[in-house]
Amino acid sequence: MSLTLYNTLTRKTEEFKPLNPPKVGVYVCGPTVYGHAHLGHAKSYISFDILVRYLRYLGYSVSYIQNITDVGHLTDNADAGEDKLAVAAAKEQIHPMALAEFYTRSFFADMDELNCVRPDISPRASGHIPEQIELVETLLKKGFAYESNGSVYFDVSKFKDYGKLSGRNVEEMQAGARVEISKEKRNAADFALWKKAEPNHIMQWPSPWGRGYPGWHLECSVMSMKYLGKTIDIHGGGLENQFPHHECEIAQSEAANDAQFVRYWLHNNMVTVDGQKMGKSLGNFITLKQVFAGKHERISRAYTPLAVRQLVLNSHYRSPLDFSDAALFAAQSGSDRITKAVIELRKAIANAPAGKTDEKVVAKLTDLEQKFQQAMNDDLNTSIATSVIFELVSETNKLFGDAKTSAETLTAVNKMFSRLGGDVLGIVLENYPQDNSSSDKLMDHLIKKQIEERASARKNKDFAKADAVRKELEEFGVILEDTPKGTVWKLK
Numbered sequence: 369m370s371l372t373l374y375n376t377l378t379r380k381t382e383e384f385k386p387l388n389p390p391k392v393g394v395y396v397c398g399p400t401v402y403g404h405a406h407l408g409h410a411k412s413y414i415s416f417d418i419l420v421r422y423l424r425y426l427g428y429s430v431s432y433i434q435n436i437t438d439v440g441h442l443t444d445n446a447d448a449g450e451d452k453l454a455v456a457a458a459k460e461q462i463h464p465m466a467l468a469e470f471y472t473r474s475f476f477a478d479m480d481e482l483n484c485v486r487p488d489i490s491p492r493a494s495g496h497i498p499e500q501i502e503l504v505e506t507l508l509k510k511g512f513a514y515e516s517n518g519s520v521y522f523d524v525s526k527f528k529d530y531g532k533l534s535g536r537n538v539e540e541m542q543a544g545a546r547v548e549i550s551k552e553k554r555n556a557a558d559f560a561l562w563k564k565a566e567p568n569h570i571m572q573w574p575s576p577w578g579r580g581y582p583g584w585h586l587e588c589s590v591m592s593m594k595y596l597g598k599t600i601d602i603h604g605g606g607l608e609n610q611f612p613h614h615e616c617e618i619a620q621s622e623a624a625n626d627a628q629f630v631r632y633w634l635h636n637n638m639v640t641v642d643g644q645k646m647g648k649s650l651g652n653f654i655t656l657k658q659v660f661a662g663k664h665e666r667i668s669r670a671y672t673p674l675a676v677r678q679l680v681l682n683s684h685y686r687s688p689l690d691f692s693d694a695a696l697f698a699a700q701s702g703s704d705r706i707t708k709a710v711i712e713l714r715k716a717i718a719n720a721p722a723g724k725t726d727e728k729v730v731a732k733l734t735d736l737e738q739k740f741q742q743a744m745n746d747d748l749n750t751s752i753a754t755s756v757i758f759e760l761v762s763e764t765n766k767l768f769g770d771a772k773t774s775a776e777t778l779t780a781v782n783k784m785f786s787r788l789g790g791d792v793l794g795i796v797l798e799n800y801p802q803d804n805s806s807s808d809k810l811m812d813h814l815i816k817k818q819i820e821e822r823a824s825a826r827k828n829k830d831f832a833k834a835d836a837v838r839k840e841l842e843e844f845g846v847i848l849e850d851t852p853k854g855t856v857w858k859l860k
């Protein structure tokens with residue numbers, strides 16, 4: 369069975385066939401950088417991280433582009449309101465680009481924590497103004513756009529496929545459009561390609577139509593075309609971006625290029641809180657930094673980034689994820705179980721006897737990998753794929769019970785953890801942070817000094833002193849045991 373993906377465009381689960389294998393182009397709408405990333409972002413970017421990782425596991429050579437929106441995203445998500453970044457920057461009294469830089473860095477730091485592979489290119493909208501102007505000129509030349517009072521609009525009546533992704537018809541959209549914006553437009557449902565800037569608008573550029581700034585949808589058409597070509601294999605984004613954002617991207621790109629824009633449209637569902645979408649504009653969001661620090665009224669403790677990842681993978685990317693502290697708590701214990709098993713396994717390899725790889729274990733591993741692939745091929749069913757990792761944990765724990773298990777067998781299990789849990793799901797790490805390692809070493813060093821002192825006291829027949837050393841350590845919970853190989857210590 370090969371990889372199948374649910375394509376929003378056709379509303380069917382289809383076999384994935386890239387245009388130019390083994391190359392695969394993936395474009396995912398990135399964040400608008402005017403605040404810290406929250407759990408909703410985690411669901412979106414972990415979902416597409418899994419897609420990219422799995423495509424690479426299957427042997428595809430993936431180009432992964434995820435933009436950074438730093439201009440043009442207006443407060444009502446359409447053609448009205450103020451630039452989201454400009455509003456936030458004015459509040460903090462800094463330049464919008466300083467705000468964008470600050471939250472871009474914060475976003476990357478959070479995504480690194482979540483173990484999301486960085487995109488190959490993270491292009492900024494503000495860095496592609498000439499290309500955006502060029503696309504507007506093409507659309508004007510081809511008759512799909514018109515200038516009106518220093519702004520340029522896309523004429524939806526000229527593009528017959530408008531609405532094909534979201535399944536809406538133009539009449540419905542006309543009725544829903546706001547009257548006050550439509551004064552400049554031919555049809556109420558037309559959308560802005562370029563907006564005229566008022567003199568006090570900070571983010572503005574010269575253009576053939578006067579000073580202005582690009583419409584929000586334009587950047588994704590332009591940057592995907594620049595880095596992936598006219599037709600891309602996969603375009604991902606949040607369900608809420610299907611309309612108007614993705615619908616507008618299709619109209620701009622296909623009208624300009626006379627070519628299919630995207631072959632597979634993938635949309636992830638949202639994170640909800642009490643049944644409502646978690647979002648910045650709704651004010652009910654919990655940032656990732658708050659989750660990692662345990663500082664939010666809705667959570668009872670700090671949770672690790674791996675627990676957040678586990679939580680996201682526990683449900684399908686197309687299902688909504690209802691946030692609760694209990695769900696995060698369960699994800700944390702699941703994640704801890706995996707981490708503990710992998711750390712113990714790696715320690716055990718060093719002490720296990722050399723020998724052959726157990727054929728029965730190899731057969732079991734092959735079964736598990738097949739089950740894993742089946743789940744992932746079925747439109748990336750991460751919850752079943754994750755259950756395979758838990759089966760691997762149970763297998764590992766069984767092997768620990770048998771002292772004869774060879775280092776080779778344990779190594780084979782470790783490799784499977786790294787391949788499926790590490791490379792694909794990103795919930796197994798190659799190196800776990802070892803917070804306690806230096807203090808552990810110091811403790812070991814100091815106790816051994818005490819043991820030496822006790823040994824020399826005993827040698828000098830000073831049993832009172834030797835006893836005093838033992839008792840003092842005992843008070844701190846350290847037990848000494850005299851073995852034929854010398855004295856060893858352990859914690860009570």
Ligand SMILES: [Zn+2]
Nearest residue numbers: 397398588613
């Ligand atoms: Zn986009």
